[in-house]
Structures are given as C-alpha cells and as structure tokens.
Amino acid sequence: xxxxxxxxxxxxxxxxxxxxxxxxxxxxxxxxxxxxxxxxxxxxxxxxxxxxxxxxxxxxxxxxxxxxxxxxxxxxxxxxxxxxxxxxxxxxxxxxxxxxxxxxxxxxxxxxxxxxxxxxxxxxxxxxxxxxxxxxxxxxxxxxxxxxxxxxxxxxxxxxxxxxxxxxxxxxxxxxxxxxxxxxxxxxxxxxxxxxxxxxxxxxxxxxxxxxxxxxxxxxxxxxxxx
Amino acid sequence: xxxxxxxxxxxxxxxxxxxxxxxxxxxxxxxxxxxxxxxxxxxxxxxxxxxxxxxxxxxxxxxxxxxxxxxxxxxxxxxxxxxxxxxxxxxxxxxxxxxxxxxxxxxxxxxxxxxxxxxxxxxxxxxxxxxxxxxxxxxxxxxxxxxxxxxxxxxxxxxxxxxxxxxxxxxxxxxxxxxxxxxxxxxxxxxxxxxxxxxxxxxxxxxxxxxxxxxxxxxxxxxxxxx
DNA sequence: TCAGGTGGTTAGGTTAGACTAACTCCCGCC
DNA sequence: GGCGGGAGTTAGTCTAACCTAACCACCTGA
Numbered sequence: 325x326x327x328x329x330x331x332x333x334x335x336x337x338x339x340x341x342x343x344x345x346x347x348x349x350x351x352x353x354x355x356x357x358x359x360x361x362x363x364x365x366x367x368x369x370x371x372x373x374x375x376x377x378x379x380x381x382x383x384x385x386x387x388x389x390x391x392x393x394x395x396x397x398x399x400x401x402x403x404x405x406x407x408x409x410x411x412x413x414x415x416x417x418x419x420x421x422x423x424x425x426x427x428x429x430x431x432x433x434x435x436x437x438x439x440x441x442x443x444x445x446x447x448x449x450x451x452x453x454x455x456x457x458x459x460x461x462x463x464x465x466x467x468x469x470x471x472x473x474x475x476x477x478x479x480x481x482x483x484x485x486x487x488x489x490x491x492x493x494x495x496x497x498x499x500x501x502x503x504x505x506x507x508x509x510x511x512x513x514x515x516x517x518x519x520x521x522x523x524x525x526x527x528x529x530x531x532x533x534x535x536x537x538x539x540x541x542x543x544x545x546x547x548x549x550x551x
Numbered sequence: 552x553x554x555x556x557x558x559x560x561x562x563x564x565x566x567x568x569x570x571x572x573x574x575x576x577x578x579x580x581x582x583x584x585x586x587x588x589x590x591x592x593x594x595x596x597x598x599x600x601x602x603x604x605x606x607x608x609x610x611x612x613x614x615x616x617x618x619x620x621x622x623x624x625x626x627x628x629x630x631x632x633x634x635x636x637x638x639x640x641x642x643x644x645x646x647x648x649x650x651x652x653x654x655x656x657x658x659x660x661x662x663x664x665x666x667x668x669x670x671x672x673x674x675x676x677x678x679x680x681x682x683x684x685x686x687x688x689x690x691x692x693x694x695x696x697x698x699x700x701x702x703x704x705x706x707x708x709x710x711x712x713x714x715x716x717x718x719x720x721x722x723x724x725x726x727x728x729x730x731x732x733x734x735x736x737x738x739x740x741x742x743x744x745x746x747x748x749x750x751x752x753x754x755x756x757x758x759x760x761x762x763x764x765x766x767x768x769x770x771x772x773x774x775x776x777x778x
Numbered sequence: 779t780c781a782g783g784t785g786g787t788t789a790g791g792t793t794a795g796a797c798t799a800a801c802t803c804c805c806g807c808c
Numbered sequence: 809g810g811c812g813g814g815a816g817t818t819a820g821t822c823t824a825a826c827c828t829a830a831c832c833a834c835c836t837g838a
Contacts, residue, residue: 335824335825337824337825337826356785356786357785357786357787358784358785358786366825366826366827367826367827367828368785368786368787369786369787369788369789369826369827369828369829370825370826370827371786372786372787372788373787373824373825373826374824374825377824388786388787388833389785389786389787389833389834416669419646419676420669420672420673420676421672422672429666430665430666430668430669433664433665433666434661434664434665436664437660437661437663437664438657438660438661439656439657439660441657442643442647442657445647445648446647449646449647562794562795564794564795564796583815583816584815584816584817585814585815585816593795593796593797594796594797594798595815595816595817596796596797596798596799596816596817596818596819597795597796597797598816599816599817599818600794600795600796600817601794601795601796604794604795615803615816615817616802616803616804616815616816616817
C-alpha cells in the first residue's frame with residue numbers, strides 16, 4: 325500500500341498551489357482559501373476545486389471553512405519546488421548575469437521544467453549554496469530547510485546591532501531600491517532612531533545612514549550581530 | 552490589421568506541433584496527419600483537432616486529406632523553438648556536464664519554459680555557437696538557419712573523403728555507440744569499402760577503421776572534405 | 779439571540795487537449 | 809471503372825483548469 329509507487333507527476337498548477345500553501349501556512353496554522361486565491365491570482369471557487377483534488381491526492385489536509393495544511397507528502401513536494409526555485413535564482417544570478425530583482429519570474433517558469441538532475445548539477449556548480457540571492461534558505465535535496473529566528477527591522481528596538489539576513493519581497497522596484505541603498509543580505513546595521521506611529525527607522529551602515537519607511541522595514545529580516 | 556499585436560503566447564502543445572511539422576515538411580512538401588501523430592505519440596484525431604486550431608491561428612496551411620505546411624508565421628515560431636532547443640543542448644553539455652546522448656530530454660522540457668532573454672544569455676556565454684552537439688545548425692535569433700548540402704554516409708561512394716557534419720538521431724543508445732566509435736561531428740573519414748545489398752560501409756578514421764551498418768550510415772550526414 | 783456580512787462552497791459553464799468509435803475520402807488495383 | 813482498404817475527419821466523451829452566479833456557514837455586534 326505504498327502511495328509512492330506509481331505516483332503520477334504533479335502538474336504545474338499543483339506545484340504552484342503547494343508552494344503558496346507552504347508559504348501561507350509556514351507560520352503554523354492553516355492557509356485560507358481566499359489567501360491562496362489571492363496569492364495565485366485565481367477566483368476562490370477555483371481554489372475550492374483544487375483543494376478537493378489535492379486532498380484526495382493526499383497532499384493536503386482540508387478542514388472545511390477553516391483552511392488547508394500540507395501533509396508530510398505535500399510538504400516534501402513543496403520543499404522540492406522551493407529548492408528548485410532558489411537554486412535557479414542563485415544559478416541565474418551568478419552564472420548568467422541576472423540581477424536579484426529580475427530573477428524571480430525566470431525561476432518561476434523554469435522550476436516546473438527542470439529535472440532533479442539538472443538542479444543538482446547547478447547546485448554542484450555553485451558549491452551547494454545555502455541561501456538564495458534574497459537571503460532565503462535553500463532546502464537540501466533531502467528536504468530539510470533551515471528555520472532561522474529572524475526579526476523584522478521594523479520590530480527591532482532602537483540601539484540593536486543587527487545583520488540583515490533576508491529580504492522578504494520579490495518586487496523588482498523595491499529590490500532595486502534596496503540594492504541602491506546597500507540594504508543587501510549580509511550587511512551589518514545599527515538602529516539609531518525610530519519615529520513613532522509606524523514611522524521610519526533610521527539605521528547606520530558602514531556605507532552611511534539610511535532612513536527606512538515602515539513598509540520596507542517589515543521586509544528586512546535581521547538577526548542579532550555576533551561581533 | 553497587424554496580427555502581431557496582442558499575439559497570445561503559444562501553448563506547449565502548439566510549440567511541439569510546430570516543431571514536428573517543421574521537421575516533417577523541411578524536405579519540401581506536406582506533413583501528413585499520421586506522421587505528425589506518430590512523431591508526437593498522439594492519436595490521429597488529436598492532430599486533426601490541433602490542425603484546425605493552428606490553421607485558424609494562421610500558423611499552418613491545411614489542405615484536407617493532403618497535409619499541412621507552415622506559414623511564414625508558423626515557420627518563425629518553429630525556428631525559435633529549434634533555436635531554444637539547440638542552444639540549450641550546447642549549454643547543458645558545455646556548462647553542466649551533460650553528454651550528447653542525455654541532453655535531448657532535458658532540453659525538450661526546458662525549451663518551453665525559458666525566456667528569449669535567457670536563451671540569448673546562454674548563447675552569449677557560449678560565444679554564439681552555430682551548431683548543437685549533434686552538429687545540427689542553430690537558427691539565429693533573427694530566424695535564419697543554415698541549409699547545408701549534406702550526404703548520408705550510406706549514399707556516398709566508395710573512395711569519398713568526407714567530414715562527418717551531423718548525426719541524425721537523438722536515441723541515447725545509438726549516440727553512445729557512435730561516440731565510442733569516434734564517429735562525432737567534425738571527424739574526417741574516408742570510405743574504403745561497401746558491401747552490396749544495403750550492407751555495411753567501411754570507413755577509415757584517424758583513430759582506425761570502422762564498419763558502419765546501413766541503419767547508422769543513414770544517420771551520419773557528411774560533406775566532401777576540403778583538405 | 780439573531781441578523782448581517784464575509785468568506786467558502788456548490789452548481790454549472792468554458793477551453794485546450796486528449797481519447798475512441800464511426801464515418802468518409804481518395805487512390806490503386808483488378 | 810468500380811471497389812476496397814488505409815488515411816483523414818467528424819462526432820462525442822473525458823479531464824484539468826479556469827470562470828461567474830448563487831447559495832450557505834460561521835462569527836460578530838447590536
């Protein structure tokens with residue numbers, strides 16, 4: 325009774341659903357129908373239909389009117405897609421001249437077409453990178469992912485000495501702006517000031533002082549700096 | 552009335568049909584329904600259905616009960632796919648350790664997912680190669696393809712001094728065997744003997760003498776050697 | 779406590795692409 | 809010159825996705 329035998333290959337669509345369900349339910353809990361619909365830009369009834377198919381296939385657990393969670397099998401499939409996506413992003417930026425703000429769409433299409441073999445060769449050629457260009461951890465081929473304990477810049481206290489680890493957006497305009505400001509994964513920063521009422525955070529980098537609005541400060545994931 | 556405006560992107564399936572129609576009708580003339588069905592491993596009525604859609608889209612010309620030919624627009628699209636496929640094959644073999652016998656399937660899937668930009672970057676990284684690993688010419692980005700005048704080894708006379716230019720199969724087992732025999736694009740050879748009744752052809756290479764059966768000899772495309 | 783409203787689901791329809799079964803065209807052979 | 813067989817097409821069905829319209833469940837606030 326091993327469901328792994330004769331496993332039919334997943335469709336593009338299924339792969340996309342699993343990925344967004346992973347992201348939406350990663351902070352524990354359920355992914356809501358409307359959230360999934362929003363992320364994939366489809367109508368809610370389309371999600372209901374797919375949810376039915378996915379839970380029949382044993383990839384998700386569906387609690388009607390509550391939402392959806394990945395099963396072990398679904399999680400494995402989702403992590404595989406995330407590995408593909410992130411390895412592709414690193415490869416395209418390091419080997420083919422892509423920038424961190426334009427690599428997402430290309431990887432998004434390629435991730436459904438590459439073989440495991442190709443991904444492992446790309447990863448090998450890159451020296452098995454652990455993070456993608458935005459600082460997100462790359463799951464291992466075995467399906468393990470680093471769970472880092474990061475704090476949004478917006479939530480860290482004035483005076484904190486931090487390292488920027490990860491940037492939580494794929495929006496090209498925001499990414500370009502952040503790169504201009506030198507706000508890239510790995511950079512060291514110190515919070516010198518914050519205006520009240522969701523005001524901007526002022527940080528000091530080696531390269532100078534930056535004033536970061538609330539919206540962007542919530543996308544900049546940091547950890548305490550160990551000097 | 553420019554049909555190029557608002558052109559919907561082609562589906563994977565359409566891209567595959569255009570490619571096989573290109574190959575089947577490249578020696579002038581029409582591609583037959585059953586040939587297309589055979590190449591794509593679908594049933595003939597599926598081809599009839601697709602043919603209707605493609606000719607409505609202006610990509611092919613259909614003469615009922617005779618067959619199908621590409622229009623200028625369809626030819627352009629087919630050559631674009633062939634460029635993608637062949638550039639991918641070169642990239643995967645030169646940069647990622649693929650062999651000429653296992654690169655076809657990977658390229659076949661990727662060709663539908665890559666952007667024009669990525670293909671041009673790969674081509675650039677490779678120095679704009681003109682031939683794929685099997686010696687097939689790569690169409691230019693502008694859609695032009697070299698029309699070489701090649702002769703199958705099986706059809707060349709005894710005594711001919713030839714250069715092997717292109718290998719007309721993607722079958723891994725045959726390709727592996729040919730590589731073992733040193734029968735690779737670019738190699739110089741002289742026909743020393745041929746047995747009658749579709750018998751084997753004996754050739755002399757720098758590396759030694761080879762006896763090539765009729766089936767393989769029809770896959771080895773050669774041109775006269777200019778010493 | 780029950781009345782809305784929001785969000786989720788069901789019902790029913792569309793499209794691309796495939797299939798099988800059944801029919802028709804064409805050509806070669808007698 | 810007609811007939812038979814193979815190739816091509818038409819008709820009808822299926823599935824995966826999507827959609828809109830309509831219906832229902834749950835929770836919150838009066």
